[in-house]
Amino acid sequence: MARKKTAKRQVSKRDGLSIIKKLEKDFLTAPAKLTASFNKAIKALKKQKSKLEGALNRISGQVKKGEKRLGQALQSTTSKGKKLAKTEKKALAKTTKNRAQLTKQLQQLTKSIEETANKQEKILALRKQLSQFEKEWRPTQSKSTANIKAKAKKSAIDAPKTRSNIQPTAANEILLEEIIEEETSESAT
Numbered sequence: 001m002a003r004k005k006t007a008k009r010q011v012s013k014r015d016g017l018s019i020i021k022k023l024e025k026d027f028l029t030a031p032a033k034l035t036a037s038f039n040k041a042i043k044a045l046k047k048q049k050s051k052l053e054g055a056l057n058r059i060s061g062q063v064k065k066g067e068k069r070l071g072q073a074l075q076s077t078t079s080k081g082k083k084l085a086k087t088e089k090k091a092l093a094k095t096t097k098n099r100a101q102l103t104k105q106l107q108q109l110t111k112s113i114e115e116t117a118n119k120q121e122k123i124l125a126l127r128k129q130l131s132q133f134e135k136e137w138r139p140t141q142s143k144s145t146a147n148i149k150a151k152a153k154k155s156a157i158d159a160p161k162t163r164s165n166i167q168p169t170a171a172n173e174i175l176l177e178e179i180i181e182e183e184t185s186e187s188a189t
Contacts, residue, residue: 028130031124031126031127035124035127038119038120038123042116042120045112049106049110052102055102056099056102056103056106059095059099060099062095063096063099066092066095067092069088070088070089070092
């Protein structure tokens with residue numbers, strides 16, 4: 001039987017520039033993603049806080065009822081009343097302890113919400129600064145790179161074609177750096 005030929009996969013070359021562009025895009029979109037995640041976290045924490053407040057209100061009601069029942073049991077002089085007072089004291093101690101734990105959790109949750117909100121504000125400020133920087137930097141960047149490429153192309157045409165011009169050498173790198181410095185000094189004046 002004849003075998004089916006499998007098509008060869010084309011290996012896509014990713015040049016360094018496309019990787020840099022992707023990283024730059026990720027860097028610029030990161031604050032937006034972080035802001036969205038902080039929004040979700042804050043909503044979840046607020047939901048948790050409301051549940052804790054409800055539980056705390058219920059337990060506070062139980063403590064008040066327990067205190068009332070304990071007062072009634074202490075007024076009783078019978079042995080049954082004394083036993084009831086003893087059990088009410090235990091129940092009241094337990095619910096008071098639970099209320100203290102819930103209050104502590106509520107305080108920690110409130111602190112966590114405040115910290116998350118502060119982090120979100122910092123990320124929002126960073127996002128604004130990045131967008132402002134991008135607006136200021138973008139026009140000058142495109143002009144300078146176009147001029148550098150034109151000068152590099154012109155110097156490559158003017159130079160005699162020798163083996164040293166074809167292969168990258170330290171001298172070519174220095175020449176490129178000089179062109180970049182000239183361009184930046186011209187744009188600064």
